[in-house]
Amino acid sequence: MSRTVIHTDQAPAAIGPYSQAIRAGNTVYLSGQIPLQPDTMDLVTGDRAAEIEQVFRNLEAVCTAAGGSLAHIVKLNIYLTDLADFALVNERMQRFFNEPYPARAAIGVAALPKGAQVEMDAVMVLED
Structure with a gap:
């Protein structure tokens, strides 16, 4: 199976040895x-709230570069340094996603890169 690197200047550049997607x-x-x-x-x-929205905008930019959209995300992982932000993530997520919502996990972590308070990764499936 071939693999294709996805990159866009509309999302942050990788800050380590990895691809945006x-x-x-x-x-x-x-x-x-x-x-x-x-x-x-x-x-x-x-x-x-602005931090969470920026993360969603960054994910959206990578989805677009890959030929999809947030609607194509089937699995979303959310990492929070404070699980008290869970309700705020839910509220902001509804601004970016419509039903059917992706499967999701929300995980409390001790720390994130660059001192961030929220990080998200995802799996997207595109149509044939």
């Missing part, structure tokens, strides 16, 4: 996104 067949594996602004690589901080 990899397409294998009809499946696209999106790497974790934190609330980095793609143009400056600065972390959105101070407003948790």
Whole structure:
């Protein structure tokens, strides 16, 4: 099976030895996104809702570069340094997703790259 690297300047550049996403067949594996602004690589901080929205915008940009959209995401993993933000993630997620919602996990973690408070990765399946 061939693998295709997905890259867009509309999402933050990788901050390590990984790709923004990899397409294998009809499946696209999106790497974790934190609330980095793609143009400056600065972390959105101070407003948790704005941080969460930036992560969704970053994921959306990678989905678009891969030929899909957030609607094609079948699995979403959310990593939070404070699970008290879970309700806010749910509220913001409804601004970016419609039913049927993707399968999802929300995981509490001690720390994230660059001091971020939220990170998300996803699996997207594209049509033939």
